[in-house]
Amino acid sequence: MRTIPLFACLLLSVSPGLAGAQDEPDAVELPRTPSPDGAMVYFIEPQDGATVSSPFTVSFGLRGMGVAPAGITFADSGHHHLLVDVEEAPPEGLPLPTTDRILHFGGGQTETELELPPGEHTLQLVLGDPLHIPHDPPVRSDVITVTVAAP
Numbered sequence: 001m002r003t004i005p006l007f008a009c010l011l012l013s014v015s016p017g018l019a020g021a022q023d024e025p026d027a028v029e030l031p032r033t034p035s036p037d038g039a040m041v042y043f044i045e046p047q048d049g050a051t052v053s054s055p056f057t058v059s060f061g062l063r064g065m066g067v068a069p070a071g072i073t074f075a076d077s078g079h080h081h082l083l084v085d086v087e088e089a090p091p092e093g094l095p096l097p098t099t100d101r102i103l104h105f106g107g108g109q110t111e112t113e114l115e116l117p118p119g120e121h122t123l124q125l126v127l128g129d130p131l132h133i134p135h136d137p138p139v140r141s142d143v144i145t146v147t148v149a150a151p
């Protein structure tokens with residue numbers, strides 16, 4: 001499988017065309033990629049309410065769609081984003097930003113090791129199209145809560 005390094009993901013997220021879109025929010029509407037009926041993204045692990053010790057494995061499940069690296073256009077596919085302690089949902093019609101709380105898996109990864117400080121944390125998965133824009137309708141998991149045990 002062809003993999004795209006993460007930095008390609010970062011570059012796409014800050015492409016100049018999108019900066020223009022922010023200047024005129026009403027004038028530009030980015031095309032959305034449709035998601036098929038019944039598509040669903042979910043956590044294989046950890047389970048909602050789990051207590052884990054850091055670092056811990058997060059496994060991403062996807063039903064009704066395929067995984068494709070960022071930048072690759074392929075019907076009914078996308079790549080995973082993991083939202084960590086994100087309180088306000090990112091806007092639906094724009095590329096997901098890259099922050100320390102919005103992690104892109106633009107290489108098509110379906111698993112990661114996450115290191116978080118002790119305490120309660122929320123996690124959510126959101127699928128993005130080749131340009132990191134959530135599908136229409138969006139394919140996202142429930143928000144789950146995990147507790148990272150003190151070492």
Ligand SMILES: [Cu+2]
Nearest residue numbers: 104106128132
């Ligand atoms: Cu992305």
